[in-house]
Amino acid sequence: MELLEQRILQNGQVRPGNILKVDSFLNHQLDIELLDAIGAEFYRLFGDAGVTRILTIEASGIAIACMAARYFKVPVVFAKKAKSKNIDGAVYISSVHSYTYGRDYDITLAARFLSKDDRVLILDDFLANGKAVNGLLDICAQAGAAVAGIGICIEKGFQPGGDALRAAGYRLESLAIVDSMSDDSLTFRAQ
Amino acid sequence: MELLEQRILQNGQVRPGNILKVDSFLNHQLDIELLDAIGAEFYRLFGDAGVTRILTIEASGIAIACMAARYFKVPVVFAKKAKSKNIDGAVYISSVHSYTYGRDYDITLAARFLSKDDRVLILDDFLANGKAVNGLLDICAQAGAAVAGIGICIEKGFQPGGDALRAAGYRLESLAIVDSMSDDSLTFRAQ
Numbered sequence: 001m002e003l004l005e006q007r008i009l010q011n012g013q014v015r016p017g018n019i020l021k022v023d024s025f026l027n028h029q030l031d032i033e034l035l036d037a038i039g040a041e042f043y044r045l046f047g048d049a050g051v052t053r054i055l056t057i058e059a060s061g062i063a064i065a066c067m068a069a070r071y072f073k074v075p076v077v078f079a080k081k082a083k084s085k086n087i088d089g090a091v092y093i094s095s096v097h098s099y100t101y102g103r104d105y106d107i108t109l110a111a112r113f114l115s116k117d118d119r120v121l122i123l124d125d126f127l128a129n130g131k132a133v134n135g136l137l138d139i140c141a142q143a144g145a146a147v148a149g150i151g152i153c154i155e156k157g158f159q160p161g162g163d164a165l166r167a168a169g170y171r172l173e174s175l176a177i178v179d180s181m182s183d184d185s186l187t188f189r190a191q
Numbered sequence: 192m193e194l195l196e197q198r199i200l201q202n203g204q205v206r207p208g209n210i211l212k213v214d215s216f217l218n219h220q221l222d223i224e225l226l227d228a229i230g231a232e233f234y235r236l237f238g239d240a241g242v243t244r245i246l247t248i249e250a251s252g253i254a255i256a257c258m259a260a261r262y263f264k265v266p267v268v269f270a271k272k273a274k275s276k277n278i279d280g281a282v283y284i285s286s287v288h289s290y291t292y293g294r295d296y297d298i299t300l301a302a303r304f305l306s307k308d309d310r311v312l313i314l315d316d317f318l319a320n321g322k323a324v325n326g327l328l329d330i331c332a333q334a335g336a337a338v339a340g341i342g343i344c345i346e347k348g349f350q351p352g353g354d355a356l357r358a359a360g361y362r363l364e365s366l367a368i369v370d371s372m373s374d375d376s377l378t379f380r381a382q
Contacts, residue, residue, distance in 0.1 A: 015279070029304045030253075030267040032260040059249035059269070062221075066254045069223040076221040078250070088206070113220045 001175035027060035039067035049148040051121040079107040092142040096135035116144030127152040130161025192366035218251035230258035240339040270298040283333040287326040307335030318343040321352025
């Protein structure tokens with residue numbers, strides 16, 4: 001997606017530890033016009049997939065999922081990163097490893113918001129090692145829901161998450177794939 | 192807001208400890224059509240206020256802020272509940288007490304996303320004791336930003352947060368104010 005790639009080149013910042021900071025437009029300050037265009041692009045890519053629910057994970061994914069859901073006209077459900085006092089009843093839980101924080105955390109979704117009748121579009125801002133997406137896939141499996149597709153804003157193509165998901169047969173669409181990055185250059189995979 | 196009140200009556204659930212669960216449409220599963228109407232209503236209420244940025248707090252506030260921001264055509268910034276490794280540079284930090292979890296937590300915003308030139312609309316899903324909103328107001332004060340208004344989806348009118356903000360002179364608009372609730376009844380303040 002040309003618009004997103006241009007924005008990454010313009011405002012993204014590379015930090016030690018393979019961190020690509022895009023917090024001025026994607027996950028701390030949110031450029032709503034860009035997010036709306038991203039939502040429209042996901043609809044162009046997955047509008048034919050019979051999606052009944054969009055699944056994401058708090059917090060950054062929520063903005064992307066909401067803007068996309070306007071086009072799909074389906075509900076968003078988001079997995080929570082800590083078991084909330086306010087979640088009662090049956091829940092799906094999956095353990096996710098965070099490389100950023102060097103620890104595991106549980107993600108939780110109330111079971112009544114996802115069922116075997118659903119066709120799920122998983123959306124998130126980043127895909128690197130794929131741990132968060134795998135946690136969301138695990139939740140879909142627990143629910144017996146079909147995975148219609150996985151949509152990612154920025155995939156780090158030099159980390160293994162994306163290739164593993166493609167090899168497993170998932171319909172994965174990443175709007176920008178960064179194949180290499182350093183302090184003074186950033187290369188996107190041609191798509 | 193009639194549409195929101197009706198939805199609370201239809202799908203809200205009262206739980207011990209003054210908890211009003213609205214997780215089937217507002218803060219776990221998200222009804223995007225309702226959120227879009229909420230965004231439009233906030234724009235009707237604050238469209239004249241010269242808003243330059245919408246400020247909220249992760250996670251539930253993000254959906255509401257994004258849907259409203261489409262109408263205001265301004266960026267969203269959201270305070271994070273833990274200092275992220277990915278936040279560097281100067282930050283605004285405020286300590287917030289959570290009654291739900293019985294502890295204090297810090298909220299953090301990168302300083303470059305809010306300045307004295309901003310007129311801020313603070314949006315959130317709930318207002319009860321007002322601790323989260325006060326943390327966001329503190330961040331606005333640290334930035335020297337003007338507070339154009341505070342928009343809340345559901346105010347618990349029997350808790351002191353809303354009245355204290357009104358007494359302090361803030362322009363506060365709550366789309367639904369619950370004046371009393373019990374297992375079998377829920378009363379809204381006439382607006």
